Amino acid sequence: MKARKLIPLLSLVVLFVCAGGQIWAGGQNENAAAAATKPVTINVATSLGWITTDGLMPFLKDYLAKQGINVVAVPGQGVALRDKQMLAASSGDATYDVYLAWDALMPLLQKYGEPLDNYLQSAGVDASGFEAKFYPNVVANASADGKLYWIPIHINAQIGYARRDLFMDPNEQAAFKAKYGYDLPQPDSTGVLTFPTKKVFVDVAQFFTRAGSDGQTNLWGYVMAGKWDQGNTVFEEEMFRAGLGYFDEKGHSDWGPAEPQNQPIVKDIATFDYNLINTWKVCSPGVLGMELTEIGQLFATGKAAMSFTWNVDNWPLYKGTDFEKKYGLPLSWIPSFMDRSPKDKGLMSVWAWELNKNSKNKAAAVKFLLAAADENLRIQATQQAKLPVGNGMLDVSQWLVSHNVVPGAYIPAVQTIGTFWPTSPAFPQTDPARDVLRKAHEQLLSGQITPDQFVKQTGDGVEALMHQAGYF
Amino acid sequence: MILQRQRRTYWLLTLPAILITLVGLVWPISRGVQISFTNMDLLADTNRYVGLANYGKVLSDPDFYFSLLRNVEYVVVVVFFNFVIGFAMALVCNEKFAGNRVLRAVIILPMVVIPTAAAILWRFMYNYDIGVINNVANSLHILRVDWLGSPRMALISVLITDIWAWTPWMFLILLAGLEGLPAETIEAARIDGASGLRLIWMVMLPMMRPIYRVAISLKAIDTFRTFDYVWVMTGGGPGSSSDILSTYIYKSAFKNLAYGYSAAISLVVLVFTVALSFSVLRGLIVKQENL
Numbered sequence: 001m002k003a004r005k006l007i008p009l010l011s012l013v014v015l016f017v018c019a020g021g022q023i024w025a026g027g028q029n030e031n032a033a034a035a036a037t038k039p040v041t042i043n044v045a046t047s048l049g050w051i052t053t054d055g056l057m058p059f060l061k062d063y064l065a066k067q068g069i070n071v072v073a074v075p076g077q078g079v080a081l082r083d084k085q086m087l088a089a090s091s092g093d094a095t096y097d098v099y100l101a102w103d104a105l106m107p108l109l110q111k112y113g114e115p116l117d118n119y120l121q122s123a124g125v126d127a128s129g130f131e132a133k134f135y136p137n138v139v140a141n142a143s144a145d146g147k148l149y150w151i152p153i154h155i156n157a158q159i160g161y162a163r164r165d166l167f168m169d170p171n172e173q174a175a176f177k178a179k180y181g182y183d184l185p186q187p188d189s190t191g192v193l194t195f196p197t198k199k200v201f202v203d204v205a206q207f208f209t210r211a212g213s214d215g216q217t218n219l220w221g222y223v224m225a226g227k228w229d230q231g232n233t234v235f236e237e238e239m240f241r242a243g244l245g246y247f248d249e250k251g252h253s254d255w256g257p258a259e260p261q262n263q264p265i266v267k268d269i270a271t272f273d274y275n276l277i278n279t280w281k282v283c284s285p286g287v288l289g290m291e292l293t294e295i296g297q298l299f300a301t302g303k304a305a306m307s308f309t310w311n312v313d314n315w316p317l318y319k320g321t322d323f324e325k326k327y328g329l330p331l332s333w334i335p336s337f338m339d340r341s342p343k344d345k346g347l348m349s350v351w352a353w354e355l356n357k358n359s360k361n362k363a364a365a366v367k368f369l370l371a372a373a374d375e376n377l378r379i380q381a382t383q384q385a386k387l388p389v390g391n392g393m394l395d396v397s398q399w400l401v402s403h404n405v406v407p408g409a410y411i412p413a414v415q416t417i418g419t420f421w422p423t424s425p426a427f428p429q430t431d432p433a434r435d436v437l438r439k440a441h442e443q444l445l446s447g448q449i450t451p452d453q454f455v456k457q458t459g460d461g462v463e464a465l466m467h468q469a470g471y472f
Numbered sequence: 473m474i475l476q477r478q479r480r481t482y483w484l485l486t487l488p489a490i491l492i493t494l495v496g497l498v499w500p501i502s503r504g505v506q507i508s509f510t511n512m513d514l515l516a517d518t519n520r521y522v523g524l525a526n527y528g529k530v531l532s533d534p535d536f537y538f539s540l541l542r543n544v545e546y547v548v549v550v551v552f553f554n555f556v557i558g559f560a561m562a563l564v565c566n567e568k569f570a571g572n573r574v575l576r577a578v579i580i581l582p583m584v585v586i587p588t589a590a591a592i593l594w595r596f597m598y599n600y601d602i603g604v605i606n607n608v609a610n611s612l613h614i615l616r617v618d619w620l621g622s623p624r625m626a627l628i629s630v631l632i633t634d635i636w637a638w639t640p641w642m643f644l645i646l647l648a649g650l651e652g653l654p655a656e657t658i659e660a661a662r663i664d665g666a667s668g669l670r671l672i673w674m675v676m677l678p679m680m681r682p683i684y685r686v687a688i689s690l691k692a693i694d695t696f697r698t699f700d701y702v703w704v705m706t707g708g709g710p711g712s713s714s715d716i717l718s719t720y721i722y723k724s725a726f727k728n729l730a731y732g733y734s735a736a737i738s739l740v741v742l743v744f745t746v747a748l749s750f751s752v753l754r755g756l757i758v759k760q761e762n763l
Contacts, residue, residue: 289706294599472733
C-alpha cells in the first residue's frame with residue numbers, strides 16, 4: 001500500500017526534477033543566448049564640447065553597434081579630463097576602456113596603455129601596412145619603443161596666412177622689387193608661399209606694415225598669437241624648428257647651465273620675436289592680449305598682411321565668406337625659414353586614443369580604435385560633422401586639401417612637424433616647463449626682459465624644475 | 473517628556489544641515505589640510521608626508537607675495553570705486569524724476585551678465601587694433617592704449633571690468649539703505665541749512681554706517697576670491713603682471729599638478745580670508761552694540 005502510494009509520488013518528484021532541470025537548462029540557454037546578443041559596452045574618453053570627438057563619436061557608435069559593440073562616451077574637459085584619466089589609470093581601474101590624450105599628456109598615459117601591434121595581427125591587419133597609411137612623423141608620435149600605442153584622431157599644425165590680394169597685386173609686386181631688389185614671394189598651385197630666409201620674411205612684413213593718415217598703423221605686416229598657451233606655442237614652433245626641445249636626454253634644460261652651446265640659438269629666436277614687436281615694429285604690440293580667436297579676427301578685418309597661429313582652425317572664417325570676396329582666399333605658409341636643418345620640425349598638436357591595459361573589453365576596444373582609423377569613416381565624418389583637421393593619414397590629408405577643407409600649407413606642415421614626445425625626451429614635467437617659457441615669452445614680447453635675460457630665466461627655470469623633480 | 477520630544481525634533485531637523493556641512497565643508501577642508509602636508513604630485517607620481525615643507529615653500533615664494541599684494545590692491549581699488557560710484561548712483565536714483573525706474577534697471581544690467589561672458593566681451597572691447605574702445609579713441613584722435621598687452625595696463629583693465637560688473641550690487645544695497653533713512657531727519661537737517669555734500673557727509677553717511685559696513689565687508693571678501701575676470705581676460709599675464717592669488721593657485725594646481733603645494737597655498741589664503749571675515753564681523757558686532 002505504502003509502495004503503491006510512493007511510486008506516483010516518486011514519479012512526480014522525478015518528473016518535477018526533470019522538468020525543473022529542463023526549465024533551468026532552458027533558462028540557462030536563454031541567458032546564454034541573451035549574453036551572446038547583448039552588446040559589449042566600452043567606455044571611451046572624449047573631450048566635452050570638442051568638435052573632433054563630438055563629431056566622430058556618432059559615426060563610430062553606429063558603425064560598431066552593427067558589430068554588437070555599444071560605445072559610451074565619457075566626456076571631460078581640459079585639466080578635468082586629464083586628472084580624471086590619470087587618477088583612474090594610476091589606480092589601475094577600467095573606468096575607461098579607451099583613453100584620450102593630447103601630445104603633452106600622451107607620455108604620462110602611455111604606461112597605462114597597451115601596444116596595438118599584437119591586436120592588429122590578431123585582427124588580420126598588417127601592422128606595417130597600417131602604419132604606412134599615416135605620415136611617418138605621425139606614427140613616430142603615436143609609438144613608443146617601436147610599438148604602436150596610439151590611434152591619432154586630430155593632427156593640427158600652426159601655419160601662417162597671407163592676404164592674396166596684396167601678394168598678387170602687380171603694383172605691390174613692382175613696389176616690393178623696386179624697394180628690396182628681388183621679387184615678392186609668390187604662391188605655388190596650392191596657394192602655399194615660401195619664405196627662403198628670415199630676412200625675406202622680415203622684408204615682406206616691413207613692406208606691408210602701413211600707417212593711416214592719423215599716423216597710427218592700420219595694416220600690420222605680421223601678427224602672431226602672443227597670449228597664454230597659444231603665444232607660447234609660437235615660440236615652441238621656432239624652438240623645435242631650431243632643433244631644440246625642452247630637455248636633453250638626462251632631463252637638463254636644453255639651454256640651461258648644462259647645455260650652454262644651445263644658448264645662442266635660443267637667444268637668436270628670442271631676439272627675432274622681440275624685434276618683430278619692439279624693434280622692427282611689424283607686429284602689433286596688442287598681440288600680447290590676443291589668442292587664436294582675436295588673431296583670426298584681426299586678419300579677417302584686413303588689419304594684417306600675414307598672421308601666424310593655429311590658423312587651420314580659422315579657415316572657415318575666410319573660405320566662402322565676405323573675406324574671400326573682398327581679399328580672396330588666403331595664401332598659406334609655414335615658418336620653414338626658422339629651420340636650422342632639414343630634419344628640424346615645427347610643433348604638432350596630436351590628439352589620440354589608447355587602449356587601457358586594464359580594460360575588460362579589449363577586443364571591442366581594439367575594434368573601436370581600428371574604426372577610428374578607417375579612412376572612409378573619417379572622410380564621411382569630416383563631410384557631415386565638419387571635422388576641422390585630419391588624423392595624420394595620407395589619403396585623408398590629401399582629400400582635405402583637394403576639397404578645400406584645409407589650406408594648402410596643411411600638408412607641408414603635417415609632413416614636417418613633430419611634437420614634444422619624440423623631439424624632446426618624454427619627461428612628465430613638460431607642462432610646468434612650458435609654463436616657465438610662457439611667462440618669460442610674454443615678458444620678452446612686452447619688453448619687460450631682454451633676449452639675454454630670457455635665455456637665462458628660462459634655461460635656469462627649467463633646470464631648477466627638473467632638479468627639484470629629482471632627475472639630477 | 474515634552475522637552476525631550478522637542479529636543480529630538482530639534483536634532484532631527486538640524487541633522488541634514490549638520491550632515492551637509494560635514495560632507496560639503498568639513499570633509500573637503502580636512503582633506504585639503506591632509507594633502508597640504510604631503511608632496512602629492514601627479515606628474516612626479518609622489519604622495520608622501522613632508523611635514524611643513526609646503527608651507528615653508530609658500531612663505532618663501534616671492535610670486536606668492538606679489539600675488540597677495542596685487543590681490544590686496546585689487547580688493548581696495550574695486551571696493552573703493554564700487555562704493556563711490558554705487559553711492560553716487562544711489563543718490564541720483566533716490567530722487568524722484570521721470571524715468572527713475574528705467575534708469576535703475578539699466579544700472580543693474582551689468583550685474584546680471586554671466587562673469588565669464590562679461591570678461592570675454594570686455595576682452596574683445598579692449599582689443600588693441602579692432603576693439604571698440606580704441607576705435608572710439610582713434611576717432612577722437614587719442615592714441616590707442618594697449619589695454620591687455622601692456623604689463624602696466626593689464627590689471628587696470630581687469631579692475632575696470634570688475635568695477636563695471638559689481639558696482640550695481642553696491643548700488644542696490646546703498647539705494648535700499650538710502651530709501652530706509654527717516655525722511656523727517658533728512659528734512660530737519662535741510663531746514664537747519666544742511667544741503668549737498670554736507671547733508672550727505674554729516675547726516676546720510678553716519679546713519680547708513682551699519683549698511684555700508686556690511687556691504688563693503690561682503691564685497692571685500694567676495695572680491696578677494698575673484699578668479700574669472702582675471703583668468704579669462706589676461707590669464708594672469710603678460711608674464712605674471714596680473715596674477716592674483718586665485719590664478720596663482722590655479723596654475724600651481726592644475727597646470728603643474730602640484731596638489732600638495734597648491735593645497736598649502738589654498739589653506740594659507742583660507743586663513744587670510746577667515747581672519748579678514750572674522751575681524752570684519754567682530755568690528756560690525758562691536759560697533760552695533762555700541763550704537
